[in-house]
Amino acid sequence: MVPYDTAAIPIANPPASSSSSTTISKPPEIDGLLAGAGYKVRSSDLRHVAQRLERLETAMLNSPSQHLSLLASDAVLYNPSDLSTWVDSLLSELNQSQSLPSLPSDLSDLISNPTALDASWMDQQLSPPTAAIPNQQPSQLTVVEEDSGIRLVHMLMTCAEYVQRGDLSLAGSLIQDMQSLLTRVNTGCGIRKVAGCFIDALSRRVFAAGGGGIPGSAYETEILYHHFYEACPYLKFAHFTANQAILEAFDGHDCVHVVDFNLMHGLQWPALIQALALRPGGPPTLRLTGIGPPSPDGRDSLREIGLRLAELARSVNVRFAFRGVAASRLEDVKPWMLQVNPKEAVAVNSIMQLHKLLVGPGLDPAHRPAPIEAVLGWIRSLNPKIVTVVEHEADHNQPVFLDRFTESLYYYSTMFDSLDACALQPEKALAEMYIQREICNVVSCEGSARLERHEPLARWRERLGRAGFRPLHLGSNAFKQASMLLTLFSAEGYCVEENEGCLTLGWHSRPLIAASAWHALPETAAVSPDVAVVGGAVM
Amino acid sequence: MARSNEVSINESKMVVPLNTWVLISNFKLAYNLLRRPDGTFNRHLAEFLDRKVPANANPIDGVFSFDVIVDRATNLLCRIYRPSDTDEPPNVADLEKPVKSESSSTVPVIVFFHGGSFAHSSANSAIYDTLCRRLVGLCRAVVVSVNYRRAPEHRYPCAYDDGWTVLNWVKSRAWLESTDSKVHIFLAGDSSGGNIAHHVALKAAESESGIEVLGNILLNPMFGGELRTESEKRLDGKYFVSVQDRDWYWRAFLPDGADRDHPACNPFGPKAASLEGVKFPKSLVVVAGLDLVQDWQMAYVEGLKKAGQQVKDLYLEKATIGFYLLPNNAHFHTVMDEIKKFVSSNC
Numbered sequence: 001m002v003p004y005d006t007a008a009i010p011i012a013n014p015p016a017s018s019s020s021s022t023t024i025s026k027p028p029e030i031d032g033l034l035a036g037a038g039y040k041v042r043s044s045d046l047r048h049v050a051q052r053l054e055r056l057e058t059a060m061l062n063s064p065s066q067h068l069s070l071l072a073s074d075a076v077l078y079n080p081s082d083l084s085t086w087v088d089s090l091l092s093e094l095n096q097s098q099s100l101p102s103l104p105s106d107l108s109d110l111i112s113n114p115t116a117l118d119a120s121w122m123d124q125q126l127s128p129p130t131a132a133i134p135n136q137q138p139s140q141l142t143v144v145e146e147d148s149g150i151r152l153v154h155m156l157m158t159c160a161e162y163v164q165r166g167d168l169s170l171a172g173s174l175i176q177d178m179q180s181l182l183t184r185v186n187t188g189c190g191i192r193k194v195a196g197c198f199i200d201a202l203s204r205r206v207f208a209a210g211g212g213g214i215p216g217s218a219y220e221t222e223i224l225y226h227h228f229y230e231a232c233p234y235l236k237f238a239h240f241t242a243n244q245a246i247l248e249a250f251d252g253h254d255c256v257h258v259v260d261f262n263l264m265h266g267l268q269w270p271a272l273i274q275a276l277a278l279r280p281g282g283p284p285t286l287r288l289t290g291i292g293p294p295s296p297d298g299r300d301s302l303r304e305i306g307l308r309l310a311e312l313a314r315s316v317n318v319r320f321a322f323r324g325v326a327a328s329r330l331e332d333v334k335p336w337m338l339q340v341n342p343k344e345a346v347a348v349n350s351i352m353q354l355h356k357l358l359v360g361p362g363l364d365p366a367h368r369p370a371p372i373e374a375v376l377g378w379i380r381s382l383n384p385k386i387v388t389v390v391e392h393e394a395d396h397n398q399p400v401f402l403d404r405f406t407e408s409l410y411y412y413s414t415m416f417d418s419l420d421a422c423a424l425q426p427e428k429a430l431a432e433m434y435i436q437r438e439i440c441n442v443v444s445c446e447g448s449a450r451l452e453r454h455e456p457l458a459r460w461r462e463r464l465g466r467a468g469f470r471p472l473h474l475g476s477n478a479f480k481q482a483s484m485l486l487t488l489f490s491a492e493g494y495c496v497e498e499n500e501g502c503l504t505l506g507w508h509s510r511p512l513i514a515a516s517a518w519h520a521l522p523e524t525a526a527v528s529p530d531v532a533v534v535g536g537a538v539m
Numbered sequence: 540m541a542r543s544n545e546v547s548i549n550e551s552k553m554v555v556p557l558n559t560w561v562l563i564s565n566f567k568l569a570y571n572l573l574r575r576p577d578g579t580f581n582r583h584l585a586e587f588l589d590r591k592v593p594a595n596a597n598p599i600d601g602v603f604s605f606d607v608i609v610d611r612a613t614n615l616l617c618r619i620y621r622p623s624d625t626d627e628p629p630n631v632a633d634l635e636k637p638v639k640s641e642s643s644s645t646v647p648v649i650v651f652f653h654g655g656s657f658a659h660s661s662a663n664s665a666i667y668d669t670l671c672r673r674l675v676g677l678c679r680a681v682v683v684s685v686n687y688r689r690a691p692e693h694r695y696p697c698a699y700d701d702g703w704t705v706l707n708w709v710k711s712r713a714w715l716e717s718t719d720s721k722v723h724i725f726l727a728g729d730s731s732g733g734n735i736a737h738h739v740a741l742k743a744a745e746s747e748s749g750i751e752v753l754g755n756i757l758l759n760p761m762f763g764g765e766l767r768t769e770s771e772k773r774l775d776g777k778y779f780v781s782v783q784d785r786d787w788y789w790r791a792f793l794p795d796g797a798d799r800d801h802p803a804c805n806p807f808g809p810k811a812a813s814l815e816g817v818k819f820p821k822s823l824v825v826v827a828g829l830d831l832v833q834d835w836q837m838a839y840v841e842g843l844k845k846a847g848q849q850v851k852d853l854y855l856e857k858a859t860i861g862f863y864l865l866p867n868n869a870h871f872h873t874v875m876d877e878i879k880k881f882v883s884s885n886c
Contacts, residue, residue: 031558033865038590038665039562046557053564060568065576072572072581080588083565090568153632406631410596480583492614498587508616509606509663509686510593 034083041083052087059094078473079501149191152181153409156198160405163205171206175199194416197436198409198443205444213441213449218293222301224437225264227430231422232415233490234513237482237505238351239268242388244478245517246347247275249386253345256284259338259382261330261350263290266305268349270312277316284345285319289338294326302326330357331371335378346384352513354460355391358453361399376467380520386472387518389464392454393504393511396442408442411512418507421491457502457514469518473501551778554829554857556867563861567779570659574787580658580691590665596634598623602672605634606663609708613688615701617708618662620675620682637714638681645717647680647725647753647886648709650702650739652687654730656761656788657698662686666864673866674727677875678882683709687735691791695803698731698792702739710750723886725754726820727878729863731792733760733824737806737839744817752820754885756878759827759860760836763789764805765798768834778829778859785832805835807842814846821849823881825874827858853877 031043041049060068075093080086155178162171178199185192204213216224229235250256256276260268269288276283288309295301302324313320327333330353340346357372379387394411398404415435422428441452455463461471482496482503497504497511504511552560569588573581594604604620621638623629629636638646651674653660653667660667662684671682687701706724709715715722726736736755743750763785775782786799793801802811822843826836833854843850855862858870865871 033867034558034562036665036669037562037864038592039565041558041561046561050552050557050561050564053561053568056568057564060571068572069575069581072584077584077587080569081590083561087565150632150635154630157630157632409631476584476587479587483583483586496586497591508608508614509591509618 038081039083040081045084049084049087052084052091056087056091056094059091063094076475076477078475080498081500148181148185149195152178152185152191152195155181156195156202156409157406159202160402163202163405164400164402168206171202175203175206179203191413193432194409194413194439197412197432197439198405200436201440201443204440208444213445214437216437217296219295221437222264224430224434226267227427228434229267231424231427231431232419233486233494234505235267235351236489237486237496238390238513238515239271240485241474241478241482241503241515242349242351242390242517243268243272243275244481245388245472245474246272246349246386247279249347249472249517249519250276250284250345253385254284255287255341255344256347257287257289257340257344258347258349259289259291259340259384261291261348261353263292263302263305263324266290266309268351269309273309273313273318273320274316277313277318283316283318285321286313287321287323287344289323289325291325291327291330291333293328300324329371331375333375335381338382340382342383346382348379348382348384348387350388351390352392354389355397355453355455356451358397358455360447360450360453361397372463373467376464376469380468382520383522384520387464387469387520388515389460389518390513390515391457391460393456393506393514394454395456395459397453397455405443408439410510412439414507414510415512418491418493418512421493457499457504457516460514460516464518468521470521471501472517472519474498474503474515474517479503551859554778555859555862556865559861559865559867562864563779563859566659566861570784573659574784578691578787578790580791582692585659589660591661591663592665592668593663594618596631597628598626600672600676602675603629603634604668604672610701610704613701613704615688615704616662616686617705618668618671618684618686620671620684622675622679622681635712635714637716639716639718642679643718645719645723645886646715647678647723647882648715649674649678649680649682649725649727649756649882650705650709650736651682651684652698652702652726652728652732652735652739653684654728654732654759654761655689656785657690657731657734657792658788659689670729670863673875674878677879680725680882681715690788694791694795695793695797695801696738698735699738699742699803702726702735703742706739706743706750706752707748710748724750724752725756725882725885726752727756727758728760729758730860731761731788733757734762734803736760738803740820741806741814741817744819754881755820755822756881757822757824757839758863758874759825759830759832760839761785761788762804762806762832762835762839763799764808764835764838765800770834771831774829774831778831780831780860782831807838807845814843814848817846817848819843819846819848821881821885822851823877824850824852825863825877826852826854827860827862827870828854828856829859851877851881 029042029044031041031046034041071093077086077089155174159171159174159178162174182192182196182199246258273286276286288306290302290306292302306322306324310320310322323339325333325337354372357370357375359370394407396404396408396411398407412435416432419428419431422431438452441450479496479498482505486494486496493508495506495509497506499514502514502516504514506512555563573585575581594606596603596605601623602620603623604618606616606618609615609617651671653662653664663686667684671684674680674682683705685702685705688697709724710722712722717723726740728736736757737760740752740755743752767782771782789799789804793804799805800808800810802808805811824836824840826833837852840850840852853874855870855873862868862870863874
């Protein structure tokens with residue numbers, strides 16, 4: 001058997017990317033060697049951490065091993081990179097569990113693991129079993145196909161260089177060569193589809209007057225989005241992880257309000273409604289404000305979605321109210337439209353929306369202030385209990401075209417690769433079209449037309465930090481459940497990783513989307529580096 | 540109980556730098572949480588805790604990396620590390636540029652198996668990413684780090700099969716050939732990775748594949764047996780490792796019902812076939828003097844010698860497990876020099 005490999009676009013962080021974790025500078029007092037191993041410890045704290053480790057060892061030795069395994073399964077743990085906090089949290093878990101009587105296992109399950117959430121995912125977002133079968137690709141690529149794949153990549157890079165240099169006529173003729181090569185490449189060849197998208201995007205950039213993305217109505221976008229949702233787990237992971245965090249943040253509150261920055265078909269919300277319905281002590285009153293584009297044909301699609309969600313809420317006895325806010329752009333939304341009540345616990349939910357508010361880096365902020373600052377500002381003014389943010393884990397907002405092109409080539413070929421494992425049709429084909437539109441926007445649009453300005457997690461951390469938000473760490477329970485659900489419903493190859501309190505979902509070791517949660521410091525409070533933890537004690 | 544624990548903590552603290560102590564103690568305690576008495580493993584928590592790094596096609600300190608899927612059926616991934624003379628990142632299509640176009644001298648290709656007692660870590664674990672990068676610069680080599688399937692979910696012989704798959708894959712890559720049109724292959728690994736390197740080399744030697752492995756580099760390789768050796772008794776629990784945890788990992792890796800004299804664990808034990816006359820590669824075996832498994836490692840060295848195989852052992856009296864993870868001790872530098880000499884003289 002000749003092993004099959006995807007030689008054409010290997011999986012990596014691409015060249016010329018500044019998103020690599022190794023290039024982010026660390027504060028000088030952090031132990032450099034431990035940082036290389038993935039742990040952040042101040043050199044001055046080493047001795048203290050060592051002592052705590054000794055204490056932990058003694059405590060563990062004095063616990064029966066059954067007990068330790070149970071602790072490992074049930075305790076919710078956060079941010080293992082921060083060794084000092086990590087060791088302390090383990091110590092306190094051990095001390096707590098030793099002094100309290102253990103809860104009957106079914107009750108403790110409910111408290112730390114809202115199983116309703118699992119059930120909802122399974123009930124509502126169940127893909128037919130065929131989706132879980134790994135891709136049955138032929139085990140051998142012919143040499144011709146591999147060569148064509150590599151040639152296409154070479155040509156794509158060369159073409160991008162021509163575009164970068166302004167040599168549009170050279171670029172144009174290369175595009176024609178690539179288009180003809182594409183017709184000769186077997187459709188089974190991994191690189192073909194993604195190459196096709198990039199060739200198309202380059203073609204629009206070079207040939208279309210004024211450069212352009214793929215035109216499409218909001219309705220079409222919704223259809224494609226829905227199929228992308230079904231064909232691969234990225235959006236499901238985003239919804240699930242955000243819901244988990246929101247559920248925990250709403251704990252103890254009787255009036256809660258979710259502001260969804262992009263309602264679409266409201267796919268995220270049935271699971272949350274059901275989980276709230278099953279909350280011990282009873283559900284809160286739930287308000288949902290869904291933001292979405294205005295419907296052109298007189299339909300009020302937002303209201304339609306709202307009505308359906310209201311029906312569901314009624315069926316599970318959750319008091320529910322919905323409001324739709326129609327806006328073509330997020331920056332057109334004003335906080336008063338959301339009608340937030342100061343007594344409510346507010347969750348702001350943004351799945352792949354914040355990047356649309358960014359501008360090209362390096363532009364003079366005085367000339368055109370980025371809408372992101374204004375929006376983050378009013379989010380903060382709502383005093384939300386939690387802000388859930390999911391974004392693409394990539395730097396597609398680099399100022400130099402060639403860098404952007406290269407990064408997105410890596411990113412989207414990994415994403416296409418993961419999609420190959422999906423057997424559902426037409427979900428897969430439409431999902432590919434959904435991704436194609438993103439590629440087009442990244443490659444062939446500029447200025448205000450370029451909305452897909454993805455930035456990596458590290459940059460979002462900085463930005464949100466500057467805007468007065470502090471991380472709420474996603475813990476081992478969210479990690480475990482996300483992993484479990486992935487193995488149940490998606491092809492092998494997807495992996496969840498923990499990244500300093502955030503979770504990423506990727507394909508074969510390349511993170512592709514990142515989920516994080518935040519809360520806003522009250523505006524009168526001094527800015528402090530303390531970190532709170534979802535559902536647990538403040539550290 | 541508490542008192543002997545204090546003693547062992549104090550002893551281990553005296554022989555390694557503080558940051559190494561913190562690193563390895565943290566692993567030790569985390570790993571205690573992951574191993575369940577019934578033999579199952581808390582894989583979710585293990586993955587949550589493992590500090591990983593993505594591959595990076597930007598050269599960092601002269602090395603860039605990228606991941607390749609070698610076998611889709613088992614999702615077998617490898618991380619490839621290559622040297623770069625410039626700070627300029629390679630063109631995406633040039634990641635697999637032929638090594639002979641960059642160097643007229645032979646280019647060693649080191650197939651590396653990370654440690655973790657067959658159950659822990661991955662090719663993209665931060666500690667192993669760092670180690671592989673070092674090997675590239677040290678030996679001017681291409682390093683192929685194998686993300687083999689782990690126990691207890693995948694017992695013997697899965698890890699060996701994955702190693703064998705990658706070895707065949709490496710041999711058949713035209714881009715890895717040196718100017719003499721041959722791929723110059725070394726196998727290397729630490730802890731369980733060292734064990735895997737041995738067994739993959741053995742398979743290569745015994746099969747009719749014609750794959751020649753130029754050398755084996757075994758760092759603190761994981762071997763064992765039913766007998767309790769003197770070093771196991773003397774050093775049990777003193778320097779981060781206990782006999783009990785070693786037993787757990789063997790039970791997790793070996794087939795159900797097998798004991799530690801199974802040839803996978805004890806390659807020169809009563810159940811193993813002789814290596815005499817086998818065309819086995821030269822070996823460099825590094826033994827840490829504070830590793831409780833050292834008697835088995837020295838028995839391995841003896842076994843190779845008795846079978847007429849070439850082996851050099853490097854015994855580092857005051858070294859503990861994991862000394863090669865951080866470059867903050869003399870043993871680290873000694874071993875790196877030896878590895879460099881071994882590779883260049885056998886390439």
